[in-house]
Amino acid sequence: MCLLFFKFDPNPPPDGFRLILVSNRDEYLDRPTKPADWWPNNQNILSGVDLQQGKEGGTWLGITKSGRLATLLNILEPEVDPNAKGRGALISNFLKGNEECLPYLQEISKEGELYNAFNLLVFDLSRQNSQQAIGYYSNKTGLEPQLVTPGTHGFCNATISKPWKKCVVGQEKFGSVVNGATTGEKEKLMDALIEMMSDTTPYPDQSIHRQCAGTLSPKLQQERSAICVRSLDENYGSRTHTIILIDATDEVTYLEKTLEEPIPTDEKDLKWITNRYSFNLEMENPGL
Structure with a gap:
């Protein structure tokens, strides 16, 4: 389970940002993960990497030097x-390829039923046509892939039409934080996003109850209704925060704040690693 907000402005002022993106990765605390870094076998790609046996090499969020970006959020069911196709490759394949956003997603939609439920977003920030x-x-809505308009958007572990x-609430907070953000206050912006x-x-929500259909206890439902999930006694939580900023000159700032492994179950013992x-x-195709 994860949470993602972004603002895309194809024509920012000189001191503004084309893209402001922030993400929480919610995952089991014992799932081995490589912190964000350039891929050893492909120095064009920057991301964290899943190291779980059988899922090695997948990722939940990544970006390339050429401006391709992809992220995936599971939908709670x-x-x-357990025999469904792995979803991590949906991101890495886009990052390694050169296909346009909509055709790429249309190909995936042809076999969408082979995967567990997901929301998938792909960006090609080198495109001159911002639209x-x-x-x-999403393979859960029954709808065809679509293009996303510039502006502010939020995604969670539910379908886009029924957000938690x-x-x-988070999208409203995000809008307040990024409104009028400038490169001169980049550090202040990132601190506010973290x-x-x-x-x-907790932001209690009957949608979570309906989606989990009794598989999560009331306590877990309440904990997962928070922007930042802390279910340490259940070996689960928001273990990684990621920020991606792209300014008007196409300079990228990628910041990841992630929990150091092995992750303890006592909150006072948590240690964070920051990679930038x-x-x-x-x-x-410079310029949008």
Whole structure:
């Protein structure tokens, strides 16, 4: 389970941002993960990497030097198919390829039933046509892949038409944080985004109850209704915060704050690792 907010402005002011994106990765605490870094076998791709046996090499969020970006959020279901195709490759295949957003998602939709439920977002930030820069597909809605318009958006572990309360509340908070953000206050912006994504306030939601159909206890439902999930006694929580900023000059700032493994079950013993990368997009089609 994860949470994602982003603002895309194809024509920002000189001191503004084309993209402001922030994400929480909610996952089991004993699932081995490689912190964000350039891939050893492909120095064009930057992401964290799943190291779980049988799922090695997958990721939940990544970006390339050429401006391709992809992220996937699972959709909560009462049961999952252990034999379903792995979803991590849906991101890595986009990052390694050069297909446009909508055609890529249309190909995936042809076999969408082979995967457990997901929300998938793909970005091609080198595109001159900003209306085709972002694509979205979910195999849970029955709808065809669609393009996402510029603006502010939020996604969670529910379908786009029925967002959880924490997503609605979080999007409002996100909008307040990023409104008028400038590169001169980049550090202040990132601090505010991390603080926002660290909110453990429960936002009770019957949608979570309906989606889990009794597989989560009332206690777990309440804990997972928070923007930042803390279910340490259940070996689960928001273990990684990621921020991606792209300014008007195509400079990328990628910041990941992730829990150091092995992750303890006592909150006072948690230790965070921060990884930060800066680079300029290698634009094939500069300017939007």
